[in-house]
Amino acid sequence: MLYRKRQDGKVDCFLCARRCLINDGATGFCLVRKNENGTLFSLVYGKAISASVDPIEKKPLSHFNPGALVMSIATMGCNFRCQFCDNWMISQEKNIDGKNLPPEQVVKAAGENSCQGISYTYTEPTIFMEYAYDTAKLARQVGFFNTFVTNGYMTPEAVKMIAPYLDAATVDFKGGADPEFYRAVSAVPSVAPIFEALKEMKRKDIHVEITNLVVPKIGDSLERIKELAVWIRDALGKDTPFHLLRFHPDYKLTSAPATPVETLEKAYVAAKEAGLNYVYLGNVPGHACESTYCPNCNELVVKRYAFEIVRWNLVKDMRCPVCGTQVAIKGKLHAGGHGLPYALF
Numbered sequence: 594m595l596y597r598k599r600q601d602g603k604v605d606c607f608l609c610a611r612r613c614l615i616n617d618g619a620t621g622f623c624l625v626r627k628n629e630n631g632t633l634f635s636l637v638y639g640k641a642i643s644a645s646v647d648p649i650e651k652k653p654l655s656h657f658n659p660g661a662l663v664m665s666i667a668t669m670g671c672n673f674r675c676q677f678c679d680n681w682m683i684s685q686e687k688n689i690d691g692k693n694l695p696p697e698q699v700v701k702a703a704g705e706n707s708c709q710g711i712s713y714t715y716t717e718p719t720i721f722m723e724y725a726y727d728t729a730k731l732a733r734q735v736g737f738f739n740t741f742v743t744n745g746y747m748t749p750e751a752v753k754m755i756a757p758y759l760d761a762a763t764v765d766f767k768g769g770a771d772p773e774f775y776r777a778v779s780a781v782p783s784v785a786p787i788f789e790a791l792k793e794m795k796r797k798d799i800h801v802e803i804t805n806l807v808v809p810k811i812g813d814s815l816e817r818i819k820e821l822a823v824w825i826r827d828a829l830g831k832d833t834p835f836h837l838l839r840f841h842p843d844y845k846l847t848s849a850p851a852t853p854v855e856t857l858e859k860a861y862v863a864a865k866e867a868g869l870n871y872v873y874l875g876n877v878p879g880h881a882c883e884s885t886y887c888p889n890c891n892e893l894v895v896k897r898y899a900f901e902i903v904r905w906n907l908v909k910d911m912r913c914p915v916c917g918t919q920v921a922i923k924g925k926l927h928a929g930g931h932g933l934p935y936a937l938f
C-alpha cells in the first residue's frame with residue numbers, strides 16, 4: 594500500500610513521513626518493507642510479535658469507551674529510533690520474527706477474550722499498515738472498534754486510507770515536541786508531519802488523545818509543553834485529553850533518571866493554564882491526576898487507579914452529577930474491567 598514504482602526499479606514509499614526511496618533488494622528505514630524487483634512488500638503481514646488483552650486505559654485512552662478491553666497486536670519494526678524505547682526488543686531488531694496470526698485470527702481472539710476493540714500498538718502501527726488495515730476492516734464488520742497507538746509520523750495519505758476503519762488514536766509526543774529532541778534522541782528529522790497527520794485525523798473525525806513523554810533535563814521544558822498544549826487547544830480543541838507521561842530509564846537512555854513527580858505536576862499546571870480541559874499524569878499509579886474532573890465545577894467524575902476505573906460518578910449522557918456539564922467521553926462505560934492486562938504471547 595502507498596508506494597510508487599520508478600522506472601529504474603526503485604520505489605517511493607509514502608506510508609510514513611520518512612518517504613523512503615528504496616533500491617531494489619533493500620528495505621526501508623523501518624526494516625519491514627522491502628523492494629523486491631520493483632515491488633514493495635510488507636515483511637510482517639500477519640506476523641504478530643505480540644498479542645495481549647489490555648484495558649483501553651493502558652493505551653492510554655481515557656475518553657473513549659472507558660473500561661473496554663482491547664486485543665492489542667504488534668509486529669516488529671519501527672520508523673523511529675528512540676533511545677529510550679521500552680519495546681526496543683521488538684521495534685529495533687533487524688531479524689524479523691513473529692507468530693502467524695492472520696486478521697481473521699486476531700478478530701477471533703478478540704471475541705474469545707471478551708474484547709470490544711482491537712488496538713494496533715507497542716510498535717508503530719503505520720509500518721504494518723496492510724495488516725492493520727485488513728484486520729480493522731474485518732473487526733469493524735463484526736462490531737469491534739479500532740484504535741492506533743502511534744507516533745503520528747504518518748503521511749496524510751496513510752491517515753486517509755485507514756480513517757474509514759479507525760475510531761480512535763493515541764498520538765505520542767516526546768520531549769514536548771521539541772524538534773532538537775526528536776533529531777537527537779529519536780532520529781526524526783522533523784516534527785511537522787506529526788502535526789499534519791493530527792489535523793487530518795481531526796478532519797476525519799477520529800477520536801484523538803495526545804501523550805507527551807516528559808524526559809528529565811533533555812525533554813522537560815515547560816515552555817515546550819505549554820506550546821504543545823496551546824497547539825492542541827487551537828487545532829484539536831480544548832476537550833482533547835492530554836496525558837503527560839513519566840519517563841523511566843530504558844534501552845540506551847539509562848543515564849537520565851525517572852521523571853520527578855514534581856516536574857510532571859508543573860507540566861500539568863502548564864497544560865491546564867493553556868486552557869485544556871482534560872489533562873492527566875501517566876505512569877504514576879495512585880496520583881490524583883489520573884482521574885477525570887468536571888471542567889466546570891471540578892467534581893471528581895471518574896476516579897482511576899493506574900488502568901482501572903475505581904469509581905464512576907457520571908450520570909446519564911456523561912454528565913457531571915453536581916452541575917450537569919457534559920464531560921467529553923465517547924462511547925459508553927464498559928463495566929467489569931479489572932484493569933489488568935494479560936499476554937496471549
Ligand code: SF4
Nearest residue numbers: 606609612613621623
Ligand atoms: S513505512 Fe518504512 S519504508 Fe515506508 S517510508 Fe516509512 S520507514 Fe520508509
